[in-house]
Amino acid sequence: EEDQKCSEFLKAIIKADQANHSGHVLPPGAVEGFGNLPLSSAVKANHYPPAVQARRLLNMRTEEYRLPSFMTSDGSPLSNIFYNYRDAAMEMLSNGVPSYQVLGPQDQIDLELFFRDRQPGDAYDVHSWACELVKNIEGYDVFVQLASCALYATYMRMIRPTKHQRLMPHRMNIDLVPHPGIRDALINRFRDWLSPDMTDTGGTSVGWPYSIEAAVDICPLTGRRMLSRAFFEHATNAANWSLDKSIRALFPEIESMGFHIRD
Known part of the structure; x- marks a missing residue:
């Protein structure tokens, strides 16, 4: 059940990311750390559990100083x-x-x-x-x-x-x-x-x-x-x-x- 919730949450974030990606560029000072793959695809491809993928997507585009250590x-x-x-x-x-x-x-x-x-x-x-x-x-x-x-x-x-x-x-x-x-x-x-x-x-x-x-x-x-x-x-x-x-x-x-x- 928990994995299902995480999966649904992940899909919602990916959908929002795709919509946002189509009309916006990275703001000054923001970082994106997934190479040349589309962001959501790169995160899904790394085989981390859904909850971890969701966390990484929440960090997808923001000023670098706002990103905490993922400990x-x-x-x-x-x-x-x-x-x-x-x-x-x-x-x-x-x-x-x-x-x-x-x-x-x-x-x-x-x-x-x-x-x-x-x-x-x-x-x-x-x-x-x-x-x-x-x-x-x-x-x-x-x-x-x-x-x-x-x-x-x-x-x-x-x-x-x-x-x-x-x-x-x-x-x-x-x-x-x-x-x-x-x-x-x-x-x-x-x-x-x-x-x-x-x-x-x-x-x-x-x-x-x-x-x-x-x-x-x-x-x-x-x-x-x-x-x-x-x-x-x-x-x-x-x-x-x-x-x-x-x-x-x-x-x-x-x-x-x-x-x-x-x-």
């Missing part, structure tokens, strides 16, 4: 951490909580909860969520953890969903991988890398040549630990990220996707 919950603790915060943040915004209280500081990366546990009165914002999430992923180099905090807290271009993430259903933990090339490789052929009890088998590095003291500043007004501007600029430059050569055995295609391998 699915796998019930893991890591997945639950993400979805619990997302739901809480959406509820806070819908209840009128100012966006700056949900998104956190816009001019700096607050790292305080990376170095200590949460206390009563600590903000429940994106910065604190990023710190609490990243510090609990074992096996990462500390500078990769700090860099990941910066990417998650600011939604930098490196962490924004790729076309693969927007159009192909995948596990939520893939979205936590900092580099877009690795995320696409995992979507094409999943290899467990961030589940509990897994470590960073790729030896991820951001190539920071200085001490942790140079990466972290103390705010003179609040006394809270913040990411230094020098480290932020270094960590958000994709050219500074690299993997150990041992990753070739697990990800033989990763070099061709633009990731630097250390020999």
Whole structure:
């Protein structure tokens, strides 16, 4: 019965798409990711279940920034951490909580909860969520953890969903991988890398040549630990990220996707 409903829904969307396709062109800034096939035919040809096809058709033509990542919950603790915060943040915004209280500081990366546990009165914002999430992923180099905090807290271009993430259903933990090339490789052929009890088998590095003291500043007004501007600029430059050569055995295609391998 559910498949029948999805099929009917899909047919309705395809019909609307065909009608819309006949008299309209893509608006400026919109994306279409299905090659040179008519959109509805391309989606039907990929053999995903009807519900997934319907979701992809709903995403068929819109501004790229409006397309969310097509991730699915796998019930893991890591997945639950993400979805619990997302739901809480959406509820806070819908209840009128100012966006700056949900998104956190816009001019700096607050790292305080990376170095200590949460206390009563600590903000429940994106910065604190990023710190609490990243510090609990074992096996990462500390500078990769700090860099990941910066990417998650600011939604930098490196962490924004790729076309693969927007159009192909995948596990939520893939979205936590900092580099877009690795995320696409995992979507094409999943290899467990961030589940509990897994470590960073790729030896991820951001190539920071200085001490942790140079990466972290103390705010003179609040006394809270913040990411230094020098480290932020270094960590958000994709050219500074690299993997150990041992990753070739697990990800033989990763070099061709633009990731630097250390020999």
